[in-house]
Amino acid sequence: GPKVLQIPSHQIIDMGQMVTLNCDPVSNHLYFYWYKQILGQQMEFLVNFYNGKVMEKSKLFKDQFSVERPDGSYFTLKIQPTALEDSAVYFCASSLGSNQDTQYFGPGTRLLVL
Amino acid sequence: QQKVQQSPESLTVSEGAMASLNCTFSDGTSDNFRWYRQHSGKGLEVLVSIFSDGEKEEGRFTAHLNRASLHVSLHIREPQPSDSAVYLCAMSIDYNQGKLIFGQGTKLSIKP
Numbered sequence: 001g002p003k004v005l006q007i008p009s010h011q012i013i014d015m016g017q018m019v020t021l022n023c024d025p026v027s028n029h030l031y032f033y034w035y036k037q038i039l040g041q042q043m044e045f046l047v048n049f050y051n052g053k054v055m056e057k058s059k060l061f062k063d064q065f066s067v068e069r070p071d072g073s074y075f076t077l078k079i080q081p082t083a084l085e086d087s088a089v090y091f092c093a094s095s096l097g098s099n100q101d102t103q104y105f106g107p108g109t110r111l112l113v114l
Numbered sequence: 115q116q117k118v119q120q121s122p123e124s125l126t127v128s129e130g131a132m133a134s135l136n137c138t139f140s141d142g143t144s145d146n147f148r149w150y151r152q153h154s155g156k157g158l159e160v161l162v163s164i165f166s167d168g169e170k171e172e173g174r175f176t177a178h179l180n181r182a183s184l185h186v187s188l189h190i191r192e193p194q195p196s197d198s199a200v201y202l203c204a205m206s207i208d209y210n211q212g213k214l215i216f217g218q219g220t221k222l223s224i225k226p
């Protein structure tokens with residue numbers, strides 16, 4: 001099926017530093033998403049993004065989080081500054097439309113904040 | 115806030131026997147239902163999507179949706195050891211711009 005790529009696969013960072021997670025979505029997709037999965041817990045929605053704007057964000061999407069997709073390149077999630085509780089696997093997804101269109105997921109970025 | 119509960123938490127099935135997984139949701143507002151699976155350390159792979167009551171088959175995977183009983187199930191025909199993974203059900207509401215709400219997952223193990 002369609003492939004979503006995520007870079008890096010793993011990232012270890014000191015608390016308080018900035019981190020940027022990169023997502024290369026399916027080429028013709030228009031909707032982009034970030035989800036967070038803490039080890040052993042449920043996958044949870046963070047944010048969705050369409051036409052250059054955040055459409056909806058959850059309470060997990062703290063003020064330290066931001067997303068963008070400059071000039072149709074990578075869809076990025078930036079955390080500045082990072083906190084210990086940000087340690088998790090972050091999954092990017094994309095879909096052609098919202099609602100009934102399938103979201104395709106990347107393999108995740110494993111973020112460890114020390 | 116819609117909640118999703120999956121059962122069982124884990125399931126072991128012999129190769130070739132039918133595997134059945136269940137998902138219940140907290141109210142009837144969801145419109146779209148999907149089953150994904152996640153092999154250890156990997157991303158999510160979509161298996162089947164279902165939008166109306168009844169049955170939807172994709173290869174060896176069949177989903178059943180019954181909105182009245184707030185229940186969606188997944189049946190895997192002739193499972194193989196490579197089907198061992200965590201299976202996640204997810205739902206969304208049409209006006210929520212595609213936001214998926216996930217269950218906690220069922221860990222499926224297929225014994226050769």
